[in-house]
Amino acid sequence: MSQSLKIGSHVLNGFIHTARVDLYRSRGVPYPALQTSGTVRYKLDNPWPQPSPISKNMPYAVLHVAGDELKEFLATIVARFRRQVKFSWLSAAQYLRNKPHLDCPDDTTFCRYMTQSVYTYFLTDTLDTDDRELLEKNGISSDSVHKSDLAPVSTVDPFPGLYCTGSVCYFRETSSGTFEIIGIAMMDKQFRMGELLRPSDGNSWLRAKMHVLQGATYLSLFVTHPKCHFPMDAVIAVTRTLLPKEHPIAKLLEPHMYLQLPLDYSVLHIKNGPGYNDPMLYYTAFSGRGASQYRLFEYSFAGLPGHAAFPPYTFGYLLDSRKTEYLAYLRGYYDVILGFVREVIADVELDDVVLEWAQQCAHYSRGFGAPGGTFDKEQLADRLAIIMWNCSVVHSADHREFYAIPMEHKPTRLRIPPPFDRSECSFDEKDLTQVDDRLRHFMWHEMYVRPWPLKQLINVNYGFTEPAMQQANRDFIAALTAYDASLTDNKYAPLGELATSIQW
Template sequence: MRKTNYSSFWKGTTTCLNHREKEILSYRPKDFLYGRKGPWPQPSPDHPFGESPAVLKIPLREILDWWIFVGLRYVVTLLLTPFIYIYYLFNRGLVSVSDKEFNSYLTKSMMSKFLSHQLDKSDLNHFKDYINEDETYLITDLSPVEVVDTFEGIFVSPSKTLLELRDGKYVVKCIYIDDSKEIFTPKDGEGWELAKYFVLQGAALCATLVEHPSLHFPLDSINAITKTALPKEHILFKLLYPHLRFTLQLENAVLTYKTSLLQSKWWMPYAPYPGPYDGLRELLVCGYKGMIGNKSYTGYQFYRRPRKIYSEYGDFLNLYYDTIHDFVSEVLADVKCGDRAIENWANYISPLVPNFPDGKEIFEEGNLVDTVSYFIWDVTIAHSLDHYNYGAMNIQKVPLRIRHTAPTKGMSYFSRKKLVSAVDQTKYRMSQLLFFKPTNVTCLYNTNYNFKEEKLIRMNKDFLQNLHEAERSALVKGINYMPLKDIARSIQY
């Protein structure tokens, strides 16, 4: 029997192929991180049409890596629970939030991401008696919390806050509370004071479950496909790989584990939210799919460049994006148009991530550099800053639970000490220690991309130096929202 020489067959066939096809056929399973059998996105089990694709089958080595460096910290931190509870037994309730502090939360913190010039019809109707055509306004719309079904005795209300431009700064003018269908100003005394807590509660809910998840879950598809579809020695793999560690197992734990804080069970000492699982999960859907007829929530897009944020918080984010963009532009300068590995990579991702360029678009008008820069910026700067900023907020001023009905005009005195319980605050503080405050394992400032070429190694060193220059620039401008040393290398909390 004649034996077919398949090696010769393929050699003969490739003479008819173009250079790009020869390149991709030359790769073997050993050239890939997981031998072409790595993680891959699939429809999210809980919301296949309402959430971004999920990555459920995580390689064992990544699971173990996460448990050793991240998961064990959770277990140890839980031992603090009784001490935290005792503290809040003696430090009950909320504390006063001045109008200046309230304004600062909405215009300078993570919550400034909700500021929008886009007032829709309902906004114009609510605030028609407070809007002057000659003035400039922003709105903080916290409507998504309407989907939250609260526990007994706990209350949440959608709200809209109107801000007016005065002397170059935006200042809160009035608050609309949907549950009471009334508008409050500082002249409303106790009603105004309680309304501020409801706004801050809504902002905390939307920040952690509507806005911030957009930095997490939609990018899991990019993480998984990069590990599975790009050869290990490809320049794009080397550029992205340091920013992929810990993330997939972390996301899987948040979305699917029965011990996740999203499950919001009564016995969980770290589950601080005001209602059960279903309503909380719907907040993620609001963030990803958007809200019909609401200009403040239009659904997730992979923007490729940071979207406009009307605050110094956004200025800080842009400063670091520019530094990352310059570095990525240098590293990818020699990538050939039509690189088959990148083309395949983009074609795999684009159907799964809204507005992600496909294999043709990725090589047009700087899209490759913008796309890669945005991803790195998202999982490092943008993600870390949200955690650093929110994790530092005073939970006695920014509640997640409120044990009082929505404010009404002319309401009498309310007790701040009774607005939250010691259990409420214990759960909140534990979640802050476990999940919200940054706890870095690897950091951006000392990232090694394992380049082999001297030119690329020099670029790596220059990038780290330029990060320090960006920090110095932020300090000079008075917008250094977080130290460079605290910025994580990947999504690891």
């Protein structure tokens, strides 16, 4: 069967599955596949944060979405998804004629991804006993060695014929602050490491790099990036429930809360969303079943004991993270936002309304509160700046930088086993995936990874009525523009590509 016919077959099966689900929901027409799907129906009757129905190790959930916001979400984001589901497979067929297979990057490019891009979130200079023993066994000093810890991926339960394996990559920091690749060790489900593979190990090395890139793709989507999304939902719900719309804090935050609640709800709680990964839909791209992938969401919030790269989530965690070039770029925007917030709240009193808001945010968002229970104006400014920064700059930049890594270097599915030792093995990029895998890969990349900003930070309008605050709004945009212009060698997202909120 030709590639085009295979793509058409997968798309047709997806359409039939969707139609049968719709018939079941609207008319009760029996569909046996739903009896074992694990679908859960959630009540949308509580606007206040509540324990996650998925896991106690997940952030507080918001299971109610206001009608007007839901309508906006359906008319914008969901409408785009529906258009893509119906038509983007045609673009996929054309794209895959030119690039039907994944591609293994050279070592320099691979090292750059792991140490300079959004993948720096996995990089740590904390080595444990197993790391040091493995390096010593191979005659390698652990001085100046860092590792990219991709261990959590081993906990995913892949579908038959697919592989999903954790790993550890070792890099040595040079005197100039750059990194050189040392080696890779694959990691099994018990977090036991295999042999250290080196760049001279031929096909084993090539296989290892592809499994590492799959692991980095997985953890970006299920562990590091969700820290932008889900912990902020409770803060948004508290803000919209407790603060009057005309309150300065409410006005300050509203542009940065646009569409996040319905979007996050759809990611976590809708069966045809990316989290559940229903394999019967032709645009679901991952290797594992929903339950084991939700386990990665748990690591995002609860952390993974014994792994320094995955501490428990705490509000404002990025400001305390290991300083890298990418985080320095992000931090510059935080400083600009903080200066603006200080100006806006200069005359805001820490009255009972504000203190109640802060207290409730602290209850539902770990680390939001101040040590000892005190809360002053500077702490208020910091918390507000973090919310705004997280939902605009950090989220958009992470998406843009992840998208900039070529799709062929971001595997979501692999059909060759990982190398746990240096045994002779084959490596042919044609064997890494099948047509079905690459179709799903393309659709996922276009629907969920490509930046789709609806409202841009450069045009943010806080709706202030006071002339002084309106001028502060204009000055803020000018300050953002000036910071963007100062980044003469900027490798990362330009200001024009940053959205006001989490909109995709």
